[in-house]
Amino acid sequence: MYARSGLLSQRSCSSHGRECATPVLAAQRRNNSTATKIAVEFDQSTGVAVMRLQGPPVNSLSLDFLTELCINVEKLEMDKNCRGLILTSSQPKVFSAGLDIMEIYGKSPERCGEFWRAVQEMWLKLYGSSMVTIAAINGSSPAGGCLMSMTCDYRIMADNPRYSIGLNETQLGIVAPFW
Ligand SMILES: CCCCC/C=C\C/C=C\CC/C=C/CC(=O)SCCNC(=O)CCNC(=O)[C@H](O)C(C)(C)COP(=O)(O)OP(=O)(O)OC[C@H]1O[C@@H](n2cnc3c(N)ncnc32)[C@H](O)[C@@H]1OP(=O)(O)O
Numbered sequence: 001m002y003a004r005s006g007l008l009s010q011r012s013c014s015s016h017g018r019e020c021a022t023p024v025l026a027a028q029r030r031n032n033s034t035a036t037k038i039a040v041e042f043d044q045s046t047g048v049a050v051m052r053l054q055g056p057p058v059n060s061l062s063l064d065f066l067t068e069l070c071i072n073v074e075k076l077e078m079d080k081n082c083r084g085l086i087l088t089s090s091q092p093k094v095f096s097a098g099l100d101i102m103e104i105y106g107k108s109p110e111r112c113g114e115f116w117r118a119v120q121e122m123w124l125k126l127y128g129s130s131m132v133t134i135a136a137i138n139g140s141s142p143a144g145g146c147l148m149s150m151t152c153d154y155r156i157m158a159d160n161p162r163y164s165i166g167l168n169e170t171q172l173g174i175v176a177p178f179w
Pocket residue numbers: 057058060061093094096097098099100101102123127140142143144145147150151168169175176177179
């Protein structure tokens with residue numbers, strides 16, 4: 001969902017100051033899901049968009065979820081009126097549970113490769129965004145959820161001892177790549 005005045009969908013990439021990157025086309029090609037896991041509200045008067053993660057139950061980062069996220073970030077990126085992006089969750093108690101472990105369990109190497117590329121695309125798109133990005137972490141945010149918020153320029157987390165954030169996969173001896 002991309003709730004705004006509708007201008008964006010009618011504009012070509014070249015009518016904007018920002019470059020239209022090809023990854024969004026790749027992401028659009030593989031986005032076969034009809035369910036909406038990302039809701040975007042763009043306030044024209046402030047130039048700030050709020051992106052709500054709404055993939056029940058815990059916003060786990062499946063291929064569909066990552067694809068939809070990337071498409072929406074890219075759309076906002078191409079809109080020269082959008083200067084800021086707030087990323088938050090619609091799910092109670094959870095910002096994001098991280099990578100959807102069912103996407104990597106028992107899957108072919110090709111499918112795992114496709115999924116891993118989508119993970120990279122997600123953090124590169126957020127980390128490299130020319131918008132000011134803020135993660136409003138209103139729930140637990142382990143592992144990939146932590147990664148997603150780390151790629152934003154700023155993080156604000158709800159003050160609740162029940163919510164945790166961090167790279168918990170290190171407890172299993174799995175560490176993030178060194179690059
Ligand atoms: C700045 C540049 C940096 C560049 C670095 C580049 C790359 C870095 C590379 C890697 C770093 C990132 C690595 C990521 C690895 C992962 O993300 S692996 C996934 C790890 N996630 C977890 O371990 C989370 C486990 N879940 C929880 O802790 C809890 O579920 C929760 C999120 C805290 C929520 O708790 P709550 O009690 O509310 O709910 P439930 O536990 O009952 O869960 C409900 C439901 O959801 C299912 N579920 C939970 N987590 C996941 C998940 N990750 N994937 C899929 N499904 C999940 C759970 O099984 C329940 O299902 P149900 O039983 O069918 O109801």
